[in-house]
Amino acid sequence: GESVGLHLPTLSVQEGDNSIINCAYSNSASDYFIWYKQESGKGPQFIIDIRSNMDKRQGQRVTVLLNKTVKHLSLQIAATQPGDSAVYFCAENGNKLVFGAGTILRVKS
């Protein structure tokens, strides 16, 4: 039969603007969360991680926020650049890594 593909949400931002990508996770016992970026034809690339004893962590141009109350994770990218265009995945780790469906980020020049 015909398979239904994942319909990934798309976020389009203007170059130089900030991007916020959201993710809802399912396992309240997960204690480690990671954001990955995947460009076309490549494997996922680690961006930033956060443990459940934190609610915010900053990297270079990226910030991850964790809200355990509502099981929500977000990735903020400052001053978005064309090279940021990719699919972004959140992943939660209980006893194994479980990936979200992903969000497509398109950066308009």
Added chain:
Amino acid sequence: KAGVTQTPRYLIKTRGQQVTLSCSPISGHRSVSWYQQTPGQGLQFLFEYFSETQRNKGNFPGRFSGRQFSNSRSEMNVSTLELGDSALYLCASSLENSGVSTQYFGPGTRLTVL
């Protein structure tokens, strides 16, 4: 330090055949995990090996198997290939088991089953 490498990068097989994919982890990493990525199902966990032992397994049929060698290199095998096995197969390595340390991914092997 070299990243995770996977061979081959591309593979075309026919239904009923079997295939073996190889993964070399980052030097010093002892854990290797395998994932299947398809447009329909996204990234799905296959299994994880740590110190030559399978420590976790996803919901895939027994046609999918793997192993890890003493040098931490890993192989996965798919027997009796089906059209639906066409996918990007990703390997990821981590220093310790994936529950406590970050996984780093290879470029993947693109398998096409005709």
